[in-house]
Amino acid sequence: MRFEKIIFYLKCWRLLPHLVIFSYYTDNELIYTDIKRWLQYYNLNLGKTKGFLYLMLNYPAFRNLFYYRAWFKRGLLHLLCPPMDSILVYPGKIGKGLFILNGTGSLFGPKSIGDNCTIGPQITIGYSNKTDHPTILNNVTVHAGATIIGNITVGNNSVIGANALVIKDVPDNCTVVGCPAYIIKRNGEKYKQLL
Amino acid sequence: MRPKLLNSIRAISNKIIISFDFIRIVPFVFIFRTHRKRQIIKSDVKRWLKVYGPNMKTESGFIYLMLNFKEFRSLFYCRVGSYGLLNLILRKNTTLLINTTDIGKCLFIQHGDLTVIEAKSIGDNCQINQMVSIMGYFNECGPTLLDNVTVYAGAKVMGNITIGNNSIIGANSSVEKDVPDNCIVAGVPGIIISRNGIKVKEPL
Numbered sequence: 257m258r259f260e261k262i263i264f265y266l267k268c269w270r271l272l273p274h275l276v277i278f279s280y281y282t283d284n285e286l287i288y289t290d291i292k293r294w295l296q297y298y299n300l301n302l303g304k305t306k307g308f309l310y311l312m313l314n315y316p317a318f319r320n321l322f323y324y325r326a327w328f329k330r331g332l333l334h335l336l337c338p339p340m341d342s343i344l345v346y347p348g349k350i351g352k353g354l355f356i357l358n359g360t361g362s363l364f365g366p367k368s369i370g371d372n373c374t375i376g377p378q379i380t381i382g383y384s385n386k387t388d389h390p391t392i393l394n395n396v397t398v399h400a401g402a403t404i405i406g407n408i409t410v411g412n413n414s415v416i417g418a419n420a421l422v423i424k425d426v427p428d429n430c431t432v433v434g435c436p437a438y439i440i441k442r443n444g445e446k447y448k449q450l451l
Numbered sequence: 452m453r454p455k456l457l458n459s460i461r462a463i464s465n466k467i468i469i470s471f472d473f474i475r476i477v478p479f480v481f482i483f484r485t486h487r488k489r490q491i492i493k494s495d496v497k498r499w500l501k502v503y504g505p506n507m508k509t510e511s512g513f514i515y516l517m518l519n520f521k522e523f524r525s526l527f528y529c530r531v532g533s534y535g536l537l538n539l540i541l542r543k544n545t546t547l548l549i550n551t552t553d554i555g556k557c558l559f560i561q562h563g564d565l566t567v568i569e570a571k572s573i574g575d576n577c578q579i580n581q582m583v584s585i586m587g588y589f590n591e592c593g594p595t596l597l598d599n600v601t602v603y604a605g606a607k608v609m610g611n612i613t614i615g616n617n618s619i620i621g622a623n624s625s626v627e628k629d630v631p632d633n634c635i636v637a638g639v640p641g642i643i644i645s646r647n648g649i650k651v652k653e654p655l
Binding site: 417418420 | 548584589607
């Protein structure tokens, strides 16, 4: 255990500029709530700064999120701690507490994403035209491989299943599966309806 | 004159690259001969050589696969562990995440870009393609694959389920319930389209 601790602190030298930026952004709640959610998911009892260092070292999807929050698109920070190549994040509003699970091969091009959303790998939240962006409200979970395209809104607390294709509005508290997507659950009860 | 000169330069550079490769492959060959999991790695090499080089022997085939296929490297590091330094000598595929320790022999990954493998356990003789994600839902453990399962490109196998022997999961399908033996599953959400070689249509 002591050996692992020594290796952890030896690795941390390359995160010094990141730490400076992180401490400069103390007023910003966004990064703190992100770190809280990520640590909660992985069952880690760490403080804010140590948790930040641990997540930056071990989870490359978190690096992408941090660079997005801190507005660093390129430069020396990327060389020291390279982000995951296969995530593309376009500018748009992303609320606090976003959790990305192994975000390999995913594209984020939303108009806005609400608070406390959870998002899996291989996802596209993109646009069909240059002006059409989806808006996603609070507490939405999107499972692996789903695509959400066009000028639509996804309601609060709704779940989008794996490999679903969503091109129309989704109401609140629904789970949606299929290609093209249809509702199978509403307010916790079984229910079938086309979108 | 010119093409001759270019050809000679090309030949020399190839020779330099090959000699450099021979130097950097040395620690891997040492691990391949002495590691306690060497029988499993040999079985992997035999399975991969059926596709890529049918006339090679196992050790030369191991060198060929390590130098040319990033998917094989990340499978090798998953079996052995990268020790922090080996990953710097031969880079693994960064978009292929394998987080399972209990993998049977002869796993074949054909073009494993953008795949996530977080299963509870994987049996023998399985095959996994690109864009696949085998994992649990958020805060849940992953699926268990039994022997001779093949998962084709873009399929999603989610949740705490088991997939039976000899069954096939079709391209771009999503499976969230248990799959029995000898079945082919396709579609979103997945349905059984053949069982024991006979055409059927059953929901899972």
